[in-house]
Amino acid sequence: MKKHKEIFDQRVTEHCHRLSSQALNDLMSKGLEYQTARVPSKLTYSPLLCFSQYPGVNQLSSSLGGLNLQHSQQPESLRPVNLTHDRNILPVSSVPAPVPNLNSDLRKLNCSPDSFRCTLTNIPQTQALLNKAKLPLGLLLHPFRDLTQLPVITSSTIVRCRSCRTYINPFVSFIDQRRWKCNLCYRVNDVPEEFMYNPLTRSYGEPHKRPEVQNSTVEFIASSDYMLRPPQPAVYLFVLDVSHNAVEAGYLTIVCQSLLENLDKLPGDSRTRIGFITFDSTVQFYNLQEGLSQPQMLIVSDIDDIFLPTPDSLLVNLHESKELIKDLLNALPNMFTNTRETHSALGPALQAAFKLMSPTGGRISVFQTQLPSLGAGLLHSREDPNQRSSTKHLGPATDFYKKLALDCSGQQTAVDLFLLSSQYSDLASLACMSKYSAGCIYYYPSFHRSHNPAQAEKLQKDLKRYLTRKIGFEAVMRIRCTKGLSIHTFHGNFFVRSTDLLSLANVNPDAGFAVQMSIEESLTDTSLVCFQTALLYTSSKGERRIRVHTLCLPVVSSLSDVYAGADVQAVVCLLANMAVDRSVSSSLADARDALVNAVVDSLAAYMSTASNLQQSMLIAPNSLKLFPLYILALLKQKAFRTGTSTRLDDRVYAMCQMKSQPLVHLMKMIHPNLYRIDKLTDEVITIHVNDRVVPQPPLQKLTAEKLTREGAFLMDCGSIFYLWIGKNCDNNFIKDVLGYPNYASVPQKMTQLPEVDAPSSERTRSFISWLRDSRPLSPVLQVIKDENPAKTDFFQHLIEDRTEAAFSYYEFLLNIQQQICK
Amino acid sequence: MESVVFIFSLIDCCALIFLSVYFIITLSDLECDYINARSCCSKLNKWVVPEVIGHAVVTVLMLISLHWFIFLLNLPVATWNIYRYIMVPSGNMGVFDPTEIHNRGQLKSHMKEAMIKLGFHLLCFFMYLYSMILALIND
Numbered sequence: 034m035k036k037h038k039e040i041f042d043q044r045v046t047e048h049c050h051r052l053s054s055q056a057l058n059d060l061m062s063k064g065l066e067y068q069t070a071r072v073p074s075k076l077t078y079s080p081l082l083c084f085s086q087y088p089g090v091n092q093l094s095s096s097l098g099g100l101n102l103q104h105s106q107q108p109e110s111l112r113p114v115n116l117t118h119d120r121n122i123l124p125v126s127s128v129p130a131p132v133p134n135l136n137s138d139l140r141k142l143n144c145s146p147d148s149f150r151c152t153l154t155n156i157p158q159t160q161a162l163l164n165k166a167k168l169p170l171g172l173l174l175h176p177f178r179d180l181t182q183l184p185v186i187t188s189s190t191i192v193r194c195r196s197c198r199t200y201i202n203p204f205v206s207f208i209d210q211r212r213w214k215c216n217l218c219y220r221v222n223d224v225p226e227e228f229m230y231n232p233l234t235r236s237y238g239e240p241h242k243r244p245e246v247q248n249s250t251v252e253f254i255a256s257s258d259y260m261l262r263p264p265q266p267a268v269y270l271f272v273l274d275v276s277h278n279a280v281e282a283g284y285l286t287i288v289c290q291s292l293l294e295n296l297d298k299l300p301g302d303s304r305t306r307i308g309f310i311t312f313d314s315t316v317q318f319y320n321l322q323e324g325l326s327q328p329q330m331l332i333v334s335d336i337d338d339i340f341l342p343t344p345d346s347l348l349v350n351l352h353e354s355k356e357l358i359k360d361l362l363n364a365l366p367n368m369f370t371n372t373r374e375t376h377s378a379l380g381p382a383l384q385a386a387f388k389l390m391s392p393t394g395g396r397i398s399v400f401q402t403q404l405p406s407l408g409a410g411l412l413h414s415r416e417d418p419n420q421r422s423s424t425k426h427l428g429p430a431t432d433f434y435k436k437l438a439l440d441c442s443g444q445q446t447a448v449d450l451f452l453l454s455s456q457y458s459d460l461a462s463l464a465c466m467s468k469y470s471a472g473c474i475y476y477y478p479s480f481h482r483s484h485n486p487a488q489a490e491k492l493q494k495d496l497k498r499y500l501t502r503k504i505g506f507e508a509v510m511r512i513r514c515t516k517g518l519s520i521h522t523f524h525g526n527f528f529v530r531s532t533d534l535l536s537l538a539n540v541n542p543d544a545g546f547a548v549q550m551s552i553e554e555s556l557t558d559t560s561l562v563c564f565q566t567a568l569l570y571t572s573s574k575g576e577r578r579i580r581v582h583t584l585c586l587p588v589v590s591s592l593s594d595v596y597a598g599a600d601v602q603a604v605v606c607l608l609a610n611m612a613v614d615r616s617v618s619s620s621l622a623d624a625r626d627a628l629v630n631a632v633v634d635s636l637a638a639y640m641s642t643a644s645n646l647q648q649s650m651l652i653a654p655n656s657l658k659l660f661p662l663y664i665l666a667l668l669k670q671k672a673f674r675t676g677t678s679t680r681l682d683d684r685v686y687a688m689c690q691m692k693s694q695p696l697v698h699l700m701k702m703i704h705p706n707l708y709r710i711d712k713l714t715d716e717v718i719t720i721h722v723n724d725r726v727v728p729q730p731p732l733q734k735l736t737a738e739k740l741t742r743e744g745a746f747l748m749d750c751g752s753i754f755y756l757w758i759g760k761n762c763d764n765n766f767i768k769d770v771l772g773y774p775n776y777a778s779v780p781q782k783m784t785q786l787p788e789v790d791a792p793s794s795e796r797t798r799s800f801i802s803w804l805r806d807s808r809p810l811s812p813v814l815q816v817i818k819d820e821n822p823a824k825t826d827f828f829q830h831l832i833e834d835r836t837e838a839a840f841s842y843y844e845f846l847l848n849i850q851q852q853i854c855k
Numbered sequence: 856m857e858s859v860v861f862i863f864s865l866i867d868c869c870a871l872i873f874l875s876v877y878f879i880i881t882l883s884d885l886e887c888d889y890i891n892a893r894s895c896c897s898k899l900n901k902w903v904v905p906e907v908i909g910h911a912v913v914t915v916l917m918l919i920s921l922h923w924f925i926f927l928l929n930l931p932v933a934t935w936n937i938y939r940y941i942m943v944p945s946g947n948m949g950v951f952d953p954t955e956i957h958n959r960g961q962l963k964s965h966m967k968e969a970m971i972k973l974g975f976h977l978l979c980f981f982m983y984l985y986s987m988i989l990a991l992i993n994d
Contacts, residue, residue, distance in 0.1 A: 428944050428945065428946045429945065429946025430945050430946065431945065431946065432945075432946055432947060432948045435946060435947075435948060435954065436948060439893060439953065439954070443893075461946075462946065465946065469954050521958075521959065521960050522958050522959050522960075523957070523958060528953075528954060529892070529954070529957040529958065530891060530892060531885075531888045531891070531892070531957070532886070532888075532957060532962075614959075617944075618944075
């Protein structure tokens with residue numbers, strides 16, 4: 034722990050480095066190009082330095098840079114919207130992220146909102162002002178997301194502030210070309226001699242043109258000062274449940290097949306290692322030593338004192354033992370077909386896995402299909418099937434999994450959980466193993482290979498993404514803010530090692546994080562505040578890298594400016610995180626009340642500032658007009674809903690998703706996008722992507738009054754698409770797009786659209802594949818007719834409607850208005 | 856008899872003062888990054904039960920020896936200790952949980968609690984000292 038501190042606080046050495054001409058040539062030959070190149074999103078190791086012709090940062094000193102009021106923007110986001118009268122508040126296309134009110138130079142340099150987003154784009158000056166606005170202040174981060182353009186810097190000195198250790202970023206100010214002033218702690222530092230030279234323009238004396246100062250998202254290649262030990266290789270361990278239940282469910286075939294297909298695409302280099310452990314009431318290890326004719330199974334039945342049967346050759350080099358691994362994967366699904374073991378000794382298997390991984394660290398992927406019933410960490414069924422609407426038992430039952438996760442995190446091992454169960458498996462306790470070791474959780478309720486093909490397809494697609502996506506090992510992340518702001522609460526899957534240091538054993542591109550901040554000292558003498566996230570990780574190729582994102586936002590002193598800059602989606606996501614915490618620590622009813630109070634208080638505060646409004650209307654600023662709608666959607670989400678029967682595991686999984694998904698995906702979960710797709714050929718608005726014409730149908734409100742019997746609608750829920758067809762839908766549409774002659778002949782469990790050579794089919798397919806390409810996790814498509822059991826899922830997402838336990842949108846608005854006027 | 860009771864309470868109170876100081880030092884070490892969260896929490900969790908027992912013993916002793924005022928003074932703190940120990944959620948690793956200690960300002964609230972207890976025990980120390988001297992004189 035202390036060594037880490039030393040590494041991070043190591044003083045920047047002051048001695049000059051004269052670059053030799055040979056070193057210069059090396060730098061030049063690393064493929065530096067002037068224009069930005071588009072790299073496909075899967076390839077993120079692009080050693081390109083992107084350059085653009087921006088004016089010097091010298092002019093952008095913080096005293097100048099800040100509040101250049103763009104008069105066209107401010108009144109628009111503050112325009113009062115009468116929510117009770119205005120029924121059509123949804124925008125035509127997706128809700129854009131608000132742009133901070135900075136001058137155009139700073140705006141161009143600012144971090145992309147997909148990576149780094151703040152709930153209030155105009156930061157209030159004092160804590161009192163923030164309290165008056167009644168909105169939470171926080172950041173939503175997606176630091177490791179797949180990027181198409183990423184400047185990678187291989188300089189030998191990484192310039193950092195001497196006191197607060199901030200990395201140099203586009204928002205620092207240069208004083209007389211030789212010194213720079215940190216924008217987070219205001220200390221004046223010296224520019225190192227090497228930094229004065231710009232290798233690209235081969236000019237000297239223009240430090241503000243260097244790529245670190247021209248891009249707010251950069252990646253540094255770190256030197257050995259940033260390593261506690263030599264970078265670890267990629268190590269993957271798969272822990273598989275092979276009890277009778279698991280074999281019945283049939284997941285092993287899918288997993289083994291997926292592994293066989295993607296064995297070569299696992300991120301890593303020549304040192305990559307892999308291992309397998311299976312368990313039922315005993316734990317089985319597999320000796321895959323190169324040179325053996327076939328894999329050897331070693332069974333350990335002493336599960337109370339688990340030990341490793343052989344010291345090595347359980348985790349083997351992937352390339353050397355590839356044939357043996359392939360043999361094992363081909364044989365595994367059939368090895369346990371006649372098993373009678375019904376117990377599951379998950380705890381001992383995890384202990385063995387931890388012992389195996391402790392020397393190196395890496396990733397453990399656990400596949401579990403039932404409640405662990407044997408050995409350490411055994412769990413009891415806590416759910417009462419008659420009390421499905423009860424909201425207790427949301428927290429873990431035992432601290433075994435939390436302790437295990439902390440041990441793993443200390444040895445740089447992350448545990449990912451795939452829960453494929455059909456009955457209650459106490460996800461609340463099992464999830465702890467991933468939450469604190471920076472793993473991720475996948476849940477497939479009622480999983481069965483043949484009876485539930487939709488879940489099987491989802492597992493296949495998720496596995497493909499999971500096995501091939503980028504990964505970072507032994508990572509730590511630190512979030513720094515300008516003096517005066519401090520972070521007090523963290524949300525996400527990681528372990529908070531010290532006040533602002535987050536320890537992530539693995540970092541993956543699909544994880545999002547959130548933090549809450551408070552204003553400790555008032556920000557009266559600054560006009561800009563900056564936030565910086567630095568993620569230090571080992572890439573799968575054994576390189577130590579640092580990814581830095583910097584965000585800059587203006588400071589305001591009036592309440593209406595704070596409302597003008599509110600980012601409603603970020604506010605809702607942060608409130609969702611806070612509500613999950615509150616449900617676990619106190620109760621679900623408290624969390625629901627807190628959500629409603631958030632809307633009531635903020636709208637009441639707004640209405641009291643705009644004094645010329647009548648009390649009988651519910652008025653919201655344009656920036657917050659979707660706030661009541663999103664909160665209603667959140668209250669009807671599986672995680673927080675009451676009154677409707679919800680399985681406990683489903684609820685706990687929805688809560689885990691709220692805490693670990695990045696904002697874009699979470700918003701689709703909370704408020705899905707609904708489109709009408711049977712008239713796509715008449716669609717006027719289209720865009721052209723890669724020679725394809727993609728129609729852009731407008732967003733529809735989530736209410737059954739928009740669904741007509743003559744139409745077909747597509748609902749985009751993030752990880753799943755629902756295609757609903759009305760009873761009297763046009764037969765031409767059904768014939769062209771679905772490939773069946775009429776409504777009655779469409780099968781119940783259709784999941785693919787056929788390739789028919791008709792314009793409507795082409796347009797539909799191009800629209801759906803455009804939606805699919807915009808996200809990393811490939812979603813599953815389900816076609817729904819009226820008798821389909823998935824129909825309830827579809828209709829549950831129509832949040833504006835009244836159900837027997839919940840308000841309709843209009844009733845919710847009236848409820849809010851009543852509470853404001855009280 | 857009286858003096859024995861008070862001598863014992865004095866020693867117990869001394870021990871409780873040292874415990875509070877230990878808690879404050881360990882928590883401030885965590886704040887300044889000298890130790891990590893897991894070792895800090897395991898150290899503190901080890902001493903939670905002794906503290907509860909120590910304080911409960913003093914309270915019961917005062918009750919038995921019919922010193923009502925001191926008993927009523929000690930009662931709220933003793934019940935708070937017992938309540939805090941019982942109400943640990945089932946998934947947490949004790950009163951001090953390393954995964955939660957940096958969240959929601961818990962570190963600050965534990966520190967404040969330890970400081971208040973320190974002040975309270977110091978007050979009680981002087982009270983016992985005075986009562987003990989009185990009892991010794993009266994004997």
